[in-house]
Amino acid sequence: MVARALILAAGRGERMRPLTDETPKPLLAARGKPLVEWQLEALARAGVREVVINTAWLEEQFPATLGDGSRWGLAIHYQPEGRLYGGALETAGGIATALPLLAPHGEEAFWVIAGDLYAPGFAFDDARRREFEAGRALGHLWLVPNPGFNAEGDFALGADGLLSREGERRWTYASIALLRPALVAGIAPGRRAALREPLFAAAAAGRLSGEPWRGEWHNLGTPAQLNELNAG
Numbered sequence: 001m002v003a004r005a006l007i008l009a010a011g012r013g014e015r016m017r018p019l020t021d022e023t024p025k026p027l028l029a030a031r032g033k034p035l036v037e038w039q040l041e042a043l044a045r046a047g048v049r050e051v052v053i054n055t056a057w058l059e060e061q062f063p064a065t066l067g068d069g070s071r072w073g074l075a076i077h078y079q080p081e082g083r084l085y086g087g088a089l090e091t092a093g094g095i096a097t098a099l100p101l102l103a104p105h106g107e108e109a110f111w112v113i114a115g116d117l118y119a120p121g122f123a124f125d126d127a128r129r130r131e132f133e134a135g136r137a138l139g140h141l142w143l144v145p146n147p148g149f150n151a152e153g154d155f156a157l158g159a160d161g162l163l164s165r166e167g168e169r170r171w172t173y174a175s176i177a178l179l180r181p182a183l184v185a186g187i188a189p190g191r192r193a194a195l196r197e198p199l200f201a202a203a204a205a206g207r208l209s210g211e212p213w214r215g216e217w218h219n220l221g222t223p224a225q226l227n228e229l230n231a232g
Helices: 035-045 061-066 081-085 090-102 126-134 196-204 223-231
Strands: 004-009 050-055 075-080 110-114 139-144 155-157 170-179 208-212
Touching: 004 035, 004 090, 035 050, 035 061, 050 061, 050 081, 050 090, 061 075, 075 081, 075 090, 081 090, 126 170, 139 155, 139 196, 155 208, 196 208
Parallel strands: 004 050, 004 110, 050 075, 139 208
Antiparallel strands: 110 170, 139 170, 155 170
16 A cells, blocks of 8 residues: 655644744754655655645745655645644644545555654654554554653553553653554544544553654754754
8 A cells, every 4th residue: 555644744833932933843944954854855765655744833834845745756735724724733633634645545554753853764664554554553653762841751661562651661752653544533524632642542452552763853842952953
């Protein structure tokens, strides 16, 4: 099946102000190019050919900057949540609304990544996608050691590769995942909904897996953090 991905790019980026007053956070430059371009390049290298980008804040800048994706060998489909729904639908709402593009047959697994991350070494390995699609998990998350803004972490990783909310060592969800449509099946298109509850429900049912990501990873929340990255 065709590999597809959703890049989440609808957020306001409040902590990154004043930079985001005029530029959407995923379009801010990180080491010479907009943050979202690092994701587009990595997806294209891995053989992904169709990408959905959901937008809301200053959303007209995305197609103006990125075009139709052809320069990377991609077809970009924009989901303008600001124009269509009056604002961002949050993560799960954005995913549920994009399902006709991400899983047109109703069952395909797809990649999800935040558009404001910097993780240049991450490879969207299609063999991993096919392996995930053959299993029973509803989601597979990549995890990082807990950063200062999330010291308690999100999930514990068991020896069997399954995630739970309880455990001796907890990790933070890196905002990179493989998901199945069934994870957000109960969310109506166009409805605002966070991803936490569907993920927690999948973990409680023993249907959420994960693994650590030990490569470079930055969740760029403030101008100071972006400046530090660009100065490095």
